[in-house]
Amino acid sequence: MIVNSFKGLCRVVLPLYSHKSLSTNILVRHRAALGKHLLGHWRSSTSHGKLVRNGEGKKSVICLEGNIASGKTTCLEYFSKTSDIEVLTEPVSKWRNVQGCNPLGLMYQDPTRWGLTLQTYVQLTMLDQHVSPMTAPIRMMERSIYSAKYIFVENLYKSGKMPEVDFAVLSEWFEWIIKNISLPVDLIVYLQTSPQTCHERLKQRCREEEKVIPLEYLESIHNLYEDWLIHQKSFHVPAPVLVIPADHDLKKMLHQFEENREKILMAR
Numbered sequence: 001m002i003v004n005s006f007k008g009l010c011r012v013v014l015p016l017y018s019h020k021s022l023s024t025n026i027l028v029r030h031r032a033a034l035g036k037h038l039l040g041h042w043r044s045s046t047s048h049g050k051l052v053r054n055g056e057g058k059k060s061v062i063c064l065e066g067n068i069a070s071g072k073t074t075c076l077e078y079f080s081k082t083s084d085i086e087v088l089t090e091p092v093s094k095w096r097n098v099q100g101c102n103p104l105g106l107m108y109q110d111p112t113r114w115g116l117t118l119q120t121y122v123q124l125t126m127l128d129q130h131v132s133p134m135t136a137p138i139r140m141m142e143r144s145i146y147s148a149k150y151i152f153v154e155n156l157y158k159s160g161k162m163p164e165v166d167f168a169v170l171s172e173w174f175e176w177i178i179k180n181i182s183l184p185v186d187l188i189v190y191l192q193t194s195p196q197t198c199h200e201r202l203k204q205r206c207r208e209e210e211k212v213i214p215l216e217y218l219e220s221i222h223n224l225y226e227d228w229l230i231h232q233k234s235f236h237v238p239a240p241v242l243v244i245p246a247d248h249d250l251k252k253m254l255h256q257f258e259e260n261r262e263k264i265l266m267a268r
């Protein structure tokens, strides 16, 4: 089921100099250089005066969304066997180890103190993935900078675990990014699960930091996802949404992935 046909528009960035991000170049605006410079992997789009990645128009970006332990990695593993697709898994290993520190673990231990720290790093690493040069015609990436903000930051804030000032700082950063940097998404694939299924799978996966996650946490994340992608009443949805029911056993899920292959890969 495709529940949204809105196509995300690229955003403007007018570059002067390139700033080295974790693995690629992003471009930062400067008045004196409006529209004059074309740097790195980027070019200025003629239609809206926007800067987009070279070849961006011919390629397609699919973001795979879903609750914690809904089966996203398993789905990506399945599609990674297809030629012409590059798969970007969430950089969880970075979130568990940045220069010897574990912001993911710290956040679960004390969300009020460490939520901003984790989500700042999530935002940076997700941005890095969005802007990294594509190595294949189709990119499938796990989650997005959008769900980091609309689901996880929102959840911390709404549950009273993120101070107002932390939320304001993160929000301004996020707004600046989406206003100034082109982050095209062609399709969102939403693995729709019940929180109970995720709780079972989470226990089975047994990631150390996540042992403290109660069912209620997964219920909150689920509700935010449903409001965003199904009811579309909370935040901007940057691309059409393909919903795949994902409570089924592995065999049935693989069958469903195959059934949806065309819809997913024709997302351009």
Ligand SMILES: Nc1ncnc2c1ncn2[C@@H]1O[C@H](COP(=O)(O)OP(=O)(O)O)[C@@H](O)[C@H]1O
Binding pocket: 066, 067, 068, 069, 070, 071, 072, 073, 074, 075, 201, 202, 204, 205, 246, 247, 248, 249, 250, 251, 253
């Ligand atoms: N359809 C399924 N049925 C049962 N277990 C599953 C299914 N899909 C994934 N799993 C298992 O559930 C856990 C979480 O899956 P994973 O793909 O890592 O989820 P995510 O990447 O969304 O967090 C893993 O242990 C995985 O092997």
Ligand SMILES: O=c1ccn([C@H]2C[C@H](O)[C@@H](COP(=O)(O)O)O2)c(=O)[nH]1
Binding pocket: 067, 068, 069, 070, 072, 090, 092, 104, 118, 119, 122, 147, 148, 149, 152, 153, 210
């Ligand atoms: O913005 C974010 C994104 C993810 N997380 C947490 C949620 C999970 O504990 C891990 C990601 O694991 P998945 O199994 O891929 O859901 O990271 C977060 O806190 N904030």
